[in-house]
Amino acid sequence: MRERLPVRVVRAVARVVVPVACPGCGREDVRWCEACVAAWWEDPWRAEHNAARLDIVGRPPLPVWVVAPLAGGAHGMIAGWKDGGRRDLDGLFADAAERLGRRVAPAVASVPGPWVVVPAPARRASTRRRGEDLPLLLARAVARGLAQGGIRADVRPALAIGAGEQRRRSAGDRWRAMRSAVTVQASLPPGSPVLIVDDVVTTGATLAACVAALEGVGSPVVAALALAAVERVAGDAHAGLW
Numbered sequence: 001m002r003e004r005l006p007v008r009v010v011r012a013v014a015r016v017v018v019p020v021a022c023p024g025c026g027r028e029d030v031r032w033c034e035a036c037v038a039a040w041w042e043d044p045w046r047a048e049h050n051a052a053r054l055d056i057v058g059r060p061p062l063p064v065w066v067v068a069p070l071a072g073g074a075h076g077m078i079a080g081w082k083d084g085g086r087r088d089l090d091g092l093f094a095d096a097a098e099r100l101g102r103r104v105a106p107a108v109a110s111v112p113g114p115w116v117v118v119p120a121p122a123r124r125a126s127t128r129r130r131g132e133d134l135p136l137l138l139a140r141a142v143a144r145g146l147a148q149g150g151i152r153a154d155v156r157p158a159l160a161i162g163a164g165e166q167r168r169r170s171a172g173d174r175w176r177a178m179r180s181a182v183t184v185q186a187s188l189p190p191g192s193p194v195l196i197v198d199d200v201v202t203t204g205a206t207l208a209a210c211v212a213a214l215e216g217v218g219s220p221v222v223a224a225l226a227l228a229a230v231e232r233v234a235g236d237a238h239a240g241l242w
């Protein structure tokens with residue numbers, strides 16, 4: 001007869017299998033709490049002025065709409081989703097992205113289509129580890145929301161990003177490397193306006209690289225949408241998690 005496992009071992013295993021704490025605030029015995037979820041139902045706000053690396057020479061500023069500040073419970077939730085194995089948040093974040101698309105649709109409706117939604121490129125290793133391409137998941141949700149707002153848009157995962165030894169480089173080196181690492185891998189309808197979708201916006205370096213790559217092949221980028229962005233704090237040099 002097999003020996004029974006100690007209760008503490010059984011509990012520890014259960015916690016691994018079934019997440020039992022809110023990733024936003026750590027409150028136990030709930031998958032997430034209402035207070036932390038509420039951040040994802042706020043109205044979208046413009047975050048491009050918070051992204052220091054998004055100033056792109058030779059083009060007007062890129063409007064960036066986001067739902068939540070990358071802080072507090074919202075930060076915890078998105079970190080749990082991206083890097084903490086909390087894939088049970090897929091539906092919640094897809095819903096938030098869909099609503100974001102619906103709310104932003106009127107702001108871009110004056111631009112004649114057909115629109116293309118392009119997810120920011122995920123590194124292959126990240127997608128493998130997560131079991132899902134999260135920016136693509138969000139892009140599909142945004143397209144559903146745009147459709148509800150009267151804008152038909154095709155989702156085209158056209159961007160790729162090369163693998164690189166990012167962590168050993170300085171911020172400036174990372175930025176220059178990022179610019180050349182993002183490439184367009186698939187053809188897009190010529191001249192179609194593009195919306196880029198990403199999960200978070202921190203310095204804006206990734207977005208700037210995406211814009212440069214897309215506009216380099218003649219696809220005008222009209223705006224970007226993301227779940228969360230850093231809020232600018234005066235004098236705060238953002239250390240950045242991503």
Ligand SMILES: [Zn+2]
Pocket residue numbers: 022023024025026027032033034035036037073
């Ligand atoms: Zn919470």
